[in-house]
Amino acid sequence: GAGVSQSPRYKVAKRGQDVALRCDPISGHVSLFWYQQALGQGPEFLTYFQNEAQLDKSGLPSDRFFAERPEGSVSTLKIQRTQQEDSAVYLCASSLESVRAQETQYFGPGTRLLVL
Amino acid sequence: AQSVTQPDIHITVSEGASLELRCNYSYGATPYLFWYVQSPGQGLQLLLKYFSGDTLVQGIKGFEAEFKRSQSSFNLRKPSVHWSDAAEYFCAVDPYSSASKIIFGSGTRLSIRP
Numbered sequence: 001g002a003g004v005s006q007s008p009r010y011k012v013a014k015r016g017q018d019v020a021l022r023c024d025p026i027s028g029h030v031s032l033f034w035y036q037q038a039l040g041q042g043p044e045f046l047t048y049f050q051n052e053a054q055l056d057k058s059g060l061p062s063d064r065f066f067a068e069r070p071e072g073s074v075s076t077l078k079i080q081r082t083q084q085e086d087s088a089v090y091l092c093a094s095s096l097e098s099v100r101a102q103e104t105q106y107f108g109p110g111t112r113l114l115v116l
Numbered sequence: 117a118q119s120v121t122q123p124d125i126h127i128t129v130s131e132g133a134s135l136e137l138r139c140n141y142s143y144g145a146t147p148y149l150f151w152y153v154q155s156p157g158q159g160l161q162l163l164l165k166y167f168s169g170d171t172l173v174q175g176i177k178g179f180e181a182e183f184k185r186s187q188s189s190f191n192l193r194k195p196s197v198h199w200s201d202a203a204e205y206f207c208a209v210d211p212y213s214s215a216s217k218i219i220f221g222s223g224t225r226l227s228i229r230p
Binding site: 003004033035040041042043044045048056059091093104105106107108109110 | 120152157158159160161162165206208217218219220221222223
């Protein structure tokens with residue numbers, strides 16, 4: 001079956017521009033995660049959804065970052081007034097259930113954001 | 117501070133040679149532990165995971181990892197590497213066994229010498 005998909009795969013934005021990054025999780029997956037991966041670093045947790053509820057947004061670096069999953073499937077990560085330090089690969093992951101920590105997170109290919 | 121440490125930034129091994137990638141964590145309780153691989157242009161793929169039980173865990177692509185509580189380590193091994201194993205490898209922990217977030221190390225880039 002289809003895996004996690006993300007769009008766009010690449011995004012170039014001018015500093016100050018707003019961007020929206022989309023994640024389509026695996027169908028039926030309850031949990032959805034966003035991570036930010038800076039160049040040469042490991043992914044860093046941003047936020048987590050269980051269905052449409054955003055249960056943890058402790059990793060969002062500033063109030064310019066906003067994520068939503070209104071119908072419990074597709075999710076959008078929005079970054080307002082982008083800054084150069086926002087340049088990174090944004091990874092989305094989904095997992096089947098939320099209550100069992102043993103559930104594997106399946107990652108999408110990421111969106112590479114470059115802010116000029 | 118709580119962290120996941122991968123001390124080797126870049127490792128080069130010859131094809132057919134054995135491999136060990138190091139990972140240490142500094143969380144009080146035993147977290148859930150993972151190894152992921154990331155190839156260029158590909159998403160992160162789970163190689164193996166440890167939750168409890170047998171401390172030697174078998175994964176995909178011939179990889180295994182051993183959890184050593186006394187050393188707070190979870191090193192990844194493969195007896196004979198293939199050129200296709202060249203990639204970035206990430207150790208990760210779920211520190212609260214909560215399924216709500218994973219903390220990743222900074223990664224080890226593996227190159228294969230022909």
